[in-house]
Amino acid sequence: MGLFSIFKKTDTTPAPAPSDDDEAARLAANSETERQQQQARQREIARATAMKIDAIESAMTFDIFNEPEPAWGSQRAARPAKPKTAAGPDTQALDDLPTTILLRDDDLPQQAVAAETAPVVEEIAILYANGQGAVAEQLLTASVAEAGGDRTVWWMLFDLYQVSGQRERFDNLSIDYASTFETSPPPWNAPAEPAAASSGWAGLTPTEAFAGVLDPRIDAQLERLRQAAAASPVLRLEFSRVTAVEPAGCALLLDTLRKLQAQQRELILVGADALAALIRDGIAVGRRDDTEAPWLLLLELLQLLNREKEFEETAMDYCVTFEVSPPSFTAPHKVATATARKVSASPDRFMLPPLLEGQLGPLLGQIQHYADQYQTLVFDCSRLARIDYACANQLHASLAQLDKKIEFRDVNHLVTALLRLLGFADIARIYPHNY
Structure with a gap:
């Protein structure tokens, strides 16, 4: 029982009329609540859509990609002979070619930087390379909203979250990605925590x-x-x-x-x-x-x-x-x-360490020894999280002197942007990991 009811008193003073500021605050609060509720509904719809798309793509992947991609330089087994038709007498000849010959350069898994986002992509790549990951993340987050149909900045932000172990932000971005592009988002693959003896290891795997x-x-x-x-x-x-x-x-x-x-x-x-x-x-x-x-x-x-x-x-x-x-x-x-769909590493692939910073030092000698043994140099970048600007320039200068075919495989999209900026595409082929 309240104090006023004990003494049989009531408060007859009329409540003050709400001011314009109070009314504006109330409307703003209601608008913010409605916006949050609408955003939550959109996320639930996007999550359900992503689950349906995953199921469809899983079935399609089983039918299309159930045979793993051949290792570098390997030959694909010949398929059973097919009857020739008038429309395609040379079809069998194409079927028997190895994948590495059948695909042209434009068909290989490369992702060029779109012209409209090139400046910001290059700026982000330099910031990340120089260890300013927090600033790079802020720019990527802002750029995602303005990227339109270009997925480059999305992939870079996915990679940054994975490299830095930010699972919750990765999952939130996945929902937005599925809603925006109506396709499955990239899977979470946390980087391995290397053993102390292997943190800077590089060489043939x-x-x-x-x-x-x-x-x-x-x-x-x-x-x-x-x-x-x-x-x-x-x-x-x-x-x-x-x-x-x-x-x-x-x-x-x-x-x-x-x-x-x-x-x-x-x-x-x-x-x-x-x-x-x-x-x-x-x-x-x-x-x-x-x-x-x-x-x-x-x-x-x-x-x-x-x-x-x-x-x-x-x-x-x-x-x-x-x-x-x-x-x-x-x-x-x-x-x-x-994943099995990635190009398998053959024993002649040279694995780069998780971090290249400062000076390459002994690594240049290892690369030179590798180049003395092989005509084609294939660098496995699946463990490479970051290479700084100075190291990248030093590596470019060293590789440019070699008369070799050079490839960088399974590169994350942050490193890919830096390599393209520094002209690596003029001396090597760069294959970002697929999303």
Whole structure:
């Protein structure tokens, strides 16, 4: 009961009429609330649209891209002969050409800077190269709203968020991207945290590509990996061409993966998600096979892929099936992943370190040694997060003196913009990673 009701008094003083300022504030508040509600509805619609588009594109991708892109310089297996028609007598000849010959320069996965955004893209590239990531982010955020149909600044901002580990902002940008372009946004691929021994490592990357059936015959490949691990802190394993698994092969691969992790080796996995799906298709809850190896390898792959929720669900299924305590999840610290659609790294690709800053120093000697051995120089930039302006100029001057075919593969879009600005396109081909 209120104070006035106790003493039987009422306040008869009329409320003051709202002033113009109060009314304006009330209208502004209502307008802001309506704007926020409308924006929330738009985001929900965009999220639903993105989910539908993902489902459609996943089905299309399975049909179109279910065969991984060939490694650099490799030949694609000839297809079965097709009957010639009057309209296309030379079709079979084109089908039998390797992909690297069939595609012209304009067809390869390059993304040129659009003329209307070139000045701001170049300014952002220089700021980012010189370590001013916060200022670059502000300019990119402002430029996204004015980019129109050009996606360059969007891709640069996606890359900046991934390099700096800003997952929440990346997800918010993904919703806006799906709403603006009515297509799926890029996936989140957090950069691997390199081991202390590999933070500045550069050089040829030991690679093993597994194909066919994962059975005891892979032991020779695994032995090569174990030997390479003694000299190289970074190893690359490709599973995109594996078609079946056997328990004995799973046990061998599981043992090697655990040993490499114990040795603090940084791993780059290609097609690990496809291998996990393949193993999952061959097991069932409650069905005990001859060994637990496929289950344990699946759990190991989910852990390396940092899929904690899937790991926990699979661990419970494993617990029910074998009546044992489920293993616990440990987040990976030295693992990077690549999709099967990316060009596979062959042993002749030279991997650049995550950061090039100041002076190239000994790296120039390594590059020269690499150039002495190969006519085509392919630089793997999948780990390269940033190169500063001085280093980029020094690298350009060094490469310009070589009479070689030069390529930069899997470059993030921030670095791509800087390389184009400094004239790298005149001496090399630049292939940004696909979004």
